[in-house]
Amino acid sequence: MYYGAIKHLDIANGPGIRVSLFVSGCRNHCDGCFQPETWAFDYGHKFTGYTFQNLLYLIDNPHVVGLSILGGDPFEPENQSEVLELCKTLKFLRPAKTIWMWTGYLWEDVKDLPVLQYVDVLVDGPFVKELKNLSLAYRGSSNQRVIDVAKSLTGDQIVEWKMDIPMG
Ligand code: SF4
Numbered sequence: 001m002y003y004g005a006i007k008h009l010d011i012a013n014g015p016g017i018r019v020s021l022f023v024s025g026c027r028n029h030c031d032g033c034f035q036p037e038t039w040a041f042d043y044g045h046k047f048t049g050y051t052f053q054n055l056l057y058l059i060d061n062p063h064v065v066g067l068s069i070l071g072g073d074p075f076e077p078e079n080q081s082e083v084l085e086l087c088k089t090l091k092f093l094r095p096a097k098t099i100w101m102w103t104g105y106l107w108e109d110v111k112d113l114p115v116l117q118y119v120d121v122l123v124d125g126p127f128v129k130e131l132k133n134l135s136l137a138y139r140g141s142s143n144q145r146v147i148d149v150a151k152s153l154t155g156d157q158i159v160e161w162k163m164d165i166p167m168g
Contacts, residue, residue: 001025001082003051004037004044004072008058013137014100014121015163019058023047025084026166028075028104032129038072047082051087057150059090059097066098066120075103075110087118093097100138107158121161122147 003026007013010020025035025041026078047052060065067090074083087099098120103110107124116122123139123146131141138146151159 001047001079002042002044003047004035006051006055006058009044009061010068013068013070013102014066014098017061017063018066018068018100019055019064020068020070022070022072023074023079024072025076025078026071026104027076028073028126030104030127030129032132033127041076041078043072045065046157047086052086055086056090056093059094060133064097066100068102069102070102071104073104074101074115077160080113080115084115084118085114087115091118107145107152111153116149119149122149 004022004024007020010018022038023070023146023156024038026039029039031134056066058064069083073079090097090099099118100121101119102123104126106122107122110116123144125144128141128143131143133142136142145158146161148161
């Protein structure tokens with residue numbers, strides 16, 4: 001697997017301060033995609049054991065609440081096994097850190113993939129230029145959904161993620 005970039009302190013992709021990994025390779029080819037250079041599966045750098053150790057080091061920053069995995073598309077078949085290994089290992093080593101993931105595929109098409117056992121929130125669906133809305137949190141167009149994965153897997157319908165707001 002290749003990746004285009006790692007953001008060390010990202011406040012745009014998920015709640016809180018996060019580390020973001022942009023994996024390479026995407027066949028969705030959404031009209032208006034803001035980073036078409038990431039469509040190539042060999043764009044950027046190879047993801048290695050060193051990359052993982054570096055991610056772990058960045059995530060161990062006490063201000064960082066978790067990892068966001070964007071693309072490209074982490075659900076492309078070429079990326080699935082390494083993304084699964086990454087998420088599984090991270091959840092084992094750092095269970096308190098959340099994992100958010102973005103895909104151009106629909107929840108209905110990926111919900112049975114094993115990686116979702118380790119993902120807290122999935123933002124699904126292609127970017128649709130006609131539905132672009134800059135006021136939406138964590139997504140570019142209104143067809144995309146911010147999905148609470150655990151709740152959606154236990155029930156038979158999609159449960160949208162809601163920010164926990166402390167009471168009192
Ligand atoms: S899924 Fe994301 S990376 Fe892929 S074409 Fe659509 S907007 Fe671009």
